[in-house]
Amino acid sequence: MKQALGFALLILSVGVGAAYADEIEAPSRIESVTVFPVGAEVTRVARVAVNKGEHTIVFRDLPAGAVEGSIRVEGNATGRLEIGSVDTRRLFVPRADAQASASERRRLENEIERLRDQRASYEAEAQSAETQKELIGNLAQLPTRPAPAAGNAAEENWQAVLALITSASADAQRVLQSAQIKIRDTDRRIEDIEKQLREIAPERTERTEARVFVVAHAPLDADITVRYQVAHASWTPLYDVRLATGSKTVAPTLDLTRRAAISQRSGEAWDNIELVLSTTRPTAGASAPELETMIVDFEPEMPPPPPLATTRRFSGERQAAPQAGGIVGQYEAQDMVAAAPAPEPVIVEERAAEVVQAPFHALFAVPGRTSIPDTGEMKRVQLGSDTLEPALTIRTVPKVDAKAYLYAKLTVPKGAPLLPGAAALFRDGTFVGSGHLPLLSPDEEHEMGFGIDDLVRVRHAVSEQKRGETGLISTSRTDSRHYLLSVKSMHERPISLAVFDQVPVSAHQDIKVELTGRTAPSRQDVDDKRGVLVWEGTLEPDQEQTVEFGYRVSWPSAKSVIYR
Missing domain, CATH: 1.10.287 (Helix Hairpins)
Known part of the structure; x- marks a missing residue:
């Protein structure tokens, strides 16, 4: 019965001095690769026959870019096999071809x-x-x-x-x-x-050699696994978001397809491997940063500027020789006041900010086997897809653009979170543009725009605009504006509506802003943006809704105002 041996070994910088019987060349192949957002972990396997005694198993096919200190060796054997040390070094080896x-x-x-x-x-x-x-x-x-001359030669x-x-x-x-x-x-x-x-590639190439010192207590066969990390590899999330708006009898659907773009320049081709994508960032650090004590104190008083040296120049006077330790020549002591040197200025240091990502972890195993060349070219694979039931909304900002935009609100399905990445947006089979998905956890909601909705008509008009003065003793100036907004739906199904507009915000206590109009907004200061208003509701098929609102600004007549 096979005896499983699992070893986790630290890389030693010096070799073990024990003698060994012989060296065993161990050609290995890449079995699997786990790619992180930055970097990757490569797993190589090799099968070797080991006689009883001390031996050194030599792996010469590791890339030069293998991260020092990341090499680990483990395996299974048919008998008792002990590993004493693992030494690594860089060397040039002849190419196989x-x-x-x-x-x-x-x-x-x-x-x-x-x-x-x-x-x-x-x-x-x-x-x-x-x-x-x-x-x-x-x-x-x-x-x-x-x-x-005539007669001297025949005619040519x-x-x-x-x-x-x-x-x-x-x-x-x-x-x-x-x-x-x-x-x-x-x-x-x-x-x-x-x-x-x-x-034509050079005849020699730089590689990393791993020498594994082992002791076998009996002749045996061993399956050795070597794991190491490489830096020049990465993967990026990509998404296809396909919205079907539906009809009067068919509800809208949203197909979310997860993809990944993988590239690598690790120094070796990954041929016919098992590929796993991980959200872990090994290079991001494992511990949270520590804070030092922050002290608040009075600002030190600046020393007074040094007085200007006064000199009296007499005709015929010469500069005296410098005193001991002096740098420049001086006049006689009674004719010059020494200036104290200014203190050395201290450079103000700026503390750098540190970013810590929220702790989560997910693995995506790509089905089947795949190959990724060592050229930096993108390899795209599909990770999975989900069909969701979106909530459609019409969003319009008539003041800026008298058009309606279709939005779909999705709820992230249970399972792995959605990582930040670019998204290709399709509406009813037509590409409408590109978007971006932020980091979204399961059950979290997110809205995405899918372009202009031609089945909605939007109008924006200024119904009244006037300026004037009020008051008898203390007069003030006023600026009143009123708007009429209308939105009409030609959809076959009811659809949610959100109309955005704004009123000015006072930057001074003497400037007063009053919201007027018949239609009160559903919310004010939307998304913590002062002055931004939104009217929300539901549009039935062929229904038209209007919004009447305005504002009145007043300020002292002795001053003028500007809108910015």
């Missing part, structure tokens, strides 16, 4: 050399054609030269000479053009091969 890479590198280098020789030959052809064109150009100047057949010049010039131009085309094509081929040469 180093011989093939070297052969390919030599082939590409030879091809580049051959192409450069060809290019030199084509350049010689082009130079020869250029020389021929120069000679032909010289021949073309013969008819312009003075004719020889210039027509034949010109035909020869034309033919030879065309041939030279064709040779030159052909050579230039060959040079251009050769340069492109050389550039392509040099690019391939740069892409």
Whole structure:
């Protein structure tokens, strides 16, 4: 029967001095990876046969980016196996395909050399054609030269000479053009091969070696598990939020699909692995920050500025030599008042803020096996989906935009919380924009906008606006404004309505603001924003609701006011 051995080992900075019988190479493979929002934990497995005695199991396939101090070794064996220590170091190891890479590198280098020789030959052809064109150009100047003396030479057949010049010039131009085309094509081929040469990986690569000292009490087989963390990996939550607005007989629904975008540059490819996504942040710290004593005291009095030194300069006076320990020359003591040095200024320090995330933990196991390359490219996986029953609301701000916007209020289902992430919003199958989901716990409510609702008509009008003065003895100025807002629904089902507007807020006790109008707001100072009002209700199909409101501002007539 197998005897399970679980070991949790601290990484030692120095090796154990005990002797060992031999070294056992342990090629391992990545079995699973747990990715955190920042970083990841990789699990490698290897099966080794161990004889009785002391041995060192060597793992040379850990990446160079394995976080020092995070390597842990555990496993199961068919007999009693004890682990004494685990030592790690960085080293360069030959690549498994180093011989093939070297052969390919030599082939590409030879091809580049051959192409450069060809290019030199084509350049010689082009130079020869250029020389021929120069000679032909010289021949073309013969008819312009003075004719020889009479009787000294036969008359030249210039027509034949010109035909020869034309033919030879065309041939030279064709040779030159052909050579230039060959040079251009050769340069492109050389550039392509040099690019391939740069892409060939080096013959050696940096890795982390783990040496595990073990003692076996009998020949046995062991399944060794090595866990370590890497820094250059992360995952980000993504969401698809699809709203179906429904109809007169069909209630609206909201499909919430959770996704994750994973990327990594850990130095090794994750091929055919079990992938788990965790919300834990190992790099965020495990303990809360501690506070130091904060003292309030009177501000120290600043020392008076040093008096200006007064000097009397007499004609013919010279600077005296500096005194012991002095820096600058001085005049005679009776002619100068020494100034005390100003205290060294103290730089004001600003205490940095620290952010502590609320403690929660969730794991998402991706079904099946997946592969993530070591290129930084995003790998998207689906984590799950939920169908919710949203509450639809019409929200409008007629003062700014006379349009109605459709909102859906969702309740987070039980289970894992929703992490902050980008959301793609769809309404009745049409993409309407992008949004963002904050951190939401189960059973928490959240509203999301789904764009303009064309089935709702909104109007905004100024029904009255006037300024004047009141009072006999102490006059004051007034500014009165009244508005009429109307909202009409053409939906087939009743829908909630929220109309937002505002009144000015006084910044001085002499400025008075009075809310007027027939329609009282449902709430004031919405979301702790002073002056923001909201009228809430329910719109029935084909129903139109109106809001009549306004405000009256008064202030002393001797002053003026501004709205900002």
